[in-house]
Amino acid sequence: MAEDKHSSTDLPYVVTQNAEGQRKQPKRVRLDIPFVLLMFMVGIACAKQLHKFVLRRSNCHAEKPVHLEDYPLPPHVNSSYCPQSEAIFPIVHGELNAKLEKLYLEESFQLKAFEQLGRVIRVPSESHDDLRPVGEDDRWNVFGDLHSVLESTFPLVFDKLKATKVNTYNIVLHWQGSDTTLKPILLTAHQDVVPVEPTTVEQWEQPPYSGFYDGAWIWGRGTADDKGSLVAQLITVDALLRNGFVPKRTIVFAYGIDEESSGLQGAGKIATYLEETYGKDGFAILVDEGGGYLSQDGGKRILAVPAVSEKGYLDVRVEVNTPGGHSSVPPRHTSIGILSSLLTHIEAHPHVPALPRNSTPFHTTLCLASYSTQLPSELRRVAFDAVESDEALERLRDGLLARDPIAAAMLGTTQAVDLVWGGVKVNALPETASGVINHRIAEHSSVAELQKDITELLSPVASLFNLSVNAFGKNVGEGGAGDLVLSDAWGTALEPSPVSPTLGSGPWKLLSGTIKATVQGGEEGADAVVIPSLGIGNTDTKSYWSLTRHIFRYTHIGPEDMRNGAHTVNEAIRATSVITELRFFTKLILNADESLLL
Numbered sequence: 001m002a003e004d005k006h007s008s009t010d011l012p013y014v015v016t017q018n019a020e021g022q023r024k025q026p027k028r029v030r031l032d033i034p035f036v037l038l039m040f041m042v043g044i045a046c047a048k049q050l051h052k053f054v055l056r057r058s059n060c061h062a063e064k065p066v067h068l069e070d071y072p073l074p075p076h077v078n079s080s081y082c083p084q085s086e087a088i089f090p091i092v093h094g095e096l097n098a099k100l101e102k103l104y105l106e107e108s109f110q111l112k113a114f115e116q117l118g119r120v121i122r123v124p125s126e127s128h129d130d131l132r133p134v135g136e137d138d139r140w141n142v143f144g145d146l147h148s149v150l151e152s153t154f155p156l157v158f159d160k161l162k163a164t165k166v167n168t169y170n171i172v173l174h175w176q177g178s179d180t181t182l183k184p185i186l187l188t189a190h191q192d193v194v195p196v197e198p199t200t201v202e203q204w205e206q207p208p209y210s211g212f213y214d215g216a217w218i219w220g221r222g223t224a225d226d227k228g229s230l231v232a233q234l235i236t237v238d239a240l241l242r243n244g245f246v247p248k249r250t251i252v253f254a255y256g257i258d259e260e261s262s263g264l265q266g267a268g269k270i271a272t273y274l275e276e277t278y279g280k281d282g283f284a285i286l287v288d289e290g291g292g293y294l295s296q297d298g299g300k301r302i303l304a305v306p307a308v309s310e311k312g313y314l315d316v317r318v319e320v321n322t323p324g325g326h327s328s329v330p331p332r333h334t335s336i337g338i339l340s341s342l343l344t345h346i347e348a349h350p351h352v353p354a355l356p357r358n359s360t361p362f363h364t365t366l367c368l369a370s371y372s373t374q375l376p377s378e379l380r381r382v383a384f385d386a387v388e389s390d391e392a393l394e395r396l397r398d399g400l401l402a403r404d405p406i407a408a409a410m411l412g413t414t415q416a417v418d419l420v421w422g423g424v425k426v427n428a429l430p431e432t433a434s435g436v437i438n439h440r441i442a443e444h445s446s447v448a449e450l451q452k453d454i455t456e457l458l459s460p461v462a463s464l465f466n467l468s469v470n471a472f473g474k475n476v477g478e479g480g481a482g483d484l485v486l487s488d489a490w491g492t493a494l495e496p497s498p499v500s501p502t503l504g505s506g507p508w509k510l511l512s513g514t515i516k517a518t519v520q521g522g523e524e525g526a527d528a529v530v531i532p533s534l535g536i537g538n539t540d541t542k543s544y545w546s547l548t549r550h551i552f553r554y555t556h557i558g559p560e561d562m563r564n565g566a567h568t569v570n571e572a573i574r575a576t577s578v579i580t581e582l583r584f585f586t587k588l589i590l591n592a593d594e595s596l597l598l
């Protein structure tokens, strides 16, 4: 056995605190109000504190609006920092839209819609991390039950549209348009839900798979994520079919089966099928689940936040291998001790959040500064200054970070040491010890940059323990006491997604205009601002990059429409939000059919 290169007992601490040239923490400025939008985007209910400012300036088309310190712009005024589209109401299909708006208000229609969702909720189509491929694991069979329910609930839809089952349980619905020169649109959702933790069943006010409508809420796992959207799409198609709509532009719906786990059996297979069938870049626009909306000014102003990009992903396995032996003659550091030093070193050096001007978070911040009371006036002013001033940009970044820890997840790569293994017997030296660190990669970074970063961070520590280093398949350091191996733990590395265009983009205008029309056509006097945002988690869209550049992750639902968020006990949605979703999907389909923006 080789001797330890170093004998200092305080080695890990010296290493942790003295590593040079590595990630440095930015200094933080304390500001008071929580970054509510970011909280919303990870499902935490938003604070309702609104701030009254005095309107001082209305012309904001012109020069830099540094005078915007008092009151945010109304949605119909166009800030050059965050241009807003006009609402788009169907015109060619105007009569049909009006007829359906009326239909959706009928009580009998609404009760039927709530029961249709309830039926789908009652099938526990759970997704598990350890599912084997379809055909090799009986737990997929429940999706067959779900298909029976979908087909019997929406017989007209499955009769009139061409249904293709991809990899047995994924559903692709094709609604042929009369004009084959037009690129189809793609609307997606997922059939699976996260499992209900058995020990929490007692905490549910209604059984988790009841689909119960209590007069205000529809209860059950999947109501908020994502069966509410799936069913709203199918009810919309059903209503359109019954009212004589014949599409000009082909519409495709795709429903995966494992969004809540790997996506490999679901969207991964669907993506191959869709690319083979419709070609690369074969769709004009894709709308999947994602960021919803916030409301302020008592619901008169909606801040809709479709995600135009998503963070990347990398699970890094850190494995230390050292010689074994009897623990009566131990070395100073076992593989477990060395691994602990490495993990401590990682935690002591979080990634530095950044706010590049060309990033989605900067764009989001400028939009909030222009239109929203979610940011305090001081920070809004800093945001406008940050368009040109580097010093203001730094202050803005620090200000956002100081307001809420979630901002760090928006602005930087995150790391979480989530798994650890080591040792088999108390009198045997552990020959191997390993841990896995989950990373969500910032929009401005990449898998390669993260790999380089963690290699450079850990190599000096490995060298202190006299370990060889193999980082992501390359030998990058020699040592005699064992080795450190860094690898992609499950081969699931994912780059940050491409950013869907917004400025001057037809598909973005179509989505924004449709959201605005849905809001304006709802509550009297309400209007919406549509703000591009970054998704900090991943959706099925990670498999769909090749299908279109215009991918938007958006669910037309507000925080007050969800009783307790998703993925937890008492998942329930406000029944009327199903109707609002129908109104959104109806306008989206009708607008896409007649608009020249796609």
Ligand SMILES: [Zn+2]
Pocket (backbone or CB within 6 Å): 190, 225, 226, 259, 289
């Ligand atoms: Zn989902």
